[in-house]
Each structure stands twice: as C-alpha cells, then as structure tokens.
Amino acid sequence: MILLSNIQDEVEALTEGEQVEKTLSIIELITSGGSSGMVIILILFLLLIMATYIYFERIFAIKAASKVDSNFMNQIKDHVSHGKIDSAQMLCAQQNSPVSRLIAKGITRIGKPLEDINTAIENAGRLEIYSLEKNVSILATISGVAPMIGFLGTVVGMILSIFELANAGGTIQMDVLASGLYTAMTTTVGGLIVGIIAYVAYNHVVVRTNKVVYQMEANSVEFLDHLNEPI
Secondary structure (H helix, E strand, O other), rough: OOOHHHHEEEEEEHHHHHHHHHOHHHHHHHHHHHHHHHHHHHHHHHHHHHHHHHHHHHHHHHHHHHOOOHHHHHHHHHHHHHHHHHHHHHHHHHHHHHHHHHHHHHHEOOEHHHHHHHHHHHHHHHHHHHHHHOHHHHHHHHHHHHHHHHHHHHHHHHHHHHHHHHHHOOOOOHHHHHHHHHHHHHHHHHHHHHHEEEEEHHHHHHHHHHHHHHHHHHHHHHHHHHOOOOO
C-alpha cells in the first residue's frame, strides 16, 4: 500500500509538472501586453521598416556612385593634354558619377590658378558627400533610440504589473507578476533587435560611403597633379 501510494504521488507530481509547463508564442506575448505594449512594438516595427528601407536605398545609390570606368582618368588626361576641353566635359557628362562631376568642375576652371581649381573641386566634393550621406544620420538615430523606446515599454509594463498587484488585495499572484514581466521584457528585446540591426546597417553604409569618398579624393589628386605637370 505504501508503494502504491508513492507511485500515485509521483504520477500526480508529474501530472502537475506537465500542467505547469506551457508554451508562449511571440504573437501571444505581444498581444498580451495590452495597448501600451502593442503601441511600443508597433513603433519599433515601423522603425525597423524605416531602417531597412534607408539601408538598401543607400547601398544601391552608393553602389551606382562607385562605378567608374577604369580608363576614365586616362581619357580625361589625354583630352586635357591635347586641349580637347569639350570632349573631356562630354566624357564626364556620360559617366554621371561623383568622380566625373568633380573632374567636370575642375575642367570648367582650367586656365585659372591651381588653387582656385582645387577649391572648386573641394566645394563640389562636399556636395557629393552630402548627397551620399543622405538619410544616413537617421540610421544612427534609430540605432540609439530603438533600445530606449524598448526600455520605456519595459518600465511601463512593470508599472502596470505593480499596479495590478496593488489592486489584488495584498495577495501576490505569481502568474500575474510573471505575465507582466514577460510582456515588459518583450519591448526591451524588440528595441535591442531593432537597435542592433540599425547600428550594423549604419556602420556598413558609412564604410561603403568612405570608399567612394577615397575614390573621389584619389581621382581629384590625380587630375590636379596632371594639371601641375610641366608642359
């Protein structure tokens, strides 16, 4: 009888353990957070969409800007050496890239002091860099703001959980507390995920932009050196 009783106790313990164990999907976790939690998650989702759009839009724009014919500078120097300024300008217009626009700006200043040509190219370069970095600062902002928004949702969720416990008549209900903590931490996780994605995207765009800037500087220096060569 004692053995049978022990077996029944073990079966009941296992049954209770199976009843306590439950699964929680992401959708249930989000929807169980109430209106405040869902608003925070919606904001984070919109920030994720914005960051993704800006990233791919900038990557495609930078990729197009980095395409320069390997023989471009040789042709420019050949035209300038033979006094074919119109042909050089036409070649720059056909390329239609940041590098070609800088060289075209320098070509229009041929005949003036080298310092004036250098200044014109630098001013045009600033405009090209500004165009390449369009909306990139938004990625940096999202990478910093998203975790803070997620933490805000966590604080709001914990406040609501404590409020529910305070109205429970002094009895601590662990299921209510655990549910509130699950919901509160969901916004933090969401904010961190969006922030990490935006941070990685921002750094990748900056690296790609810097490569184009270095390409512009190298071609500009090559053009100025050619103009400074003795005839």
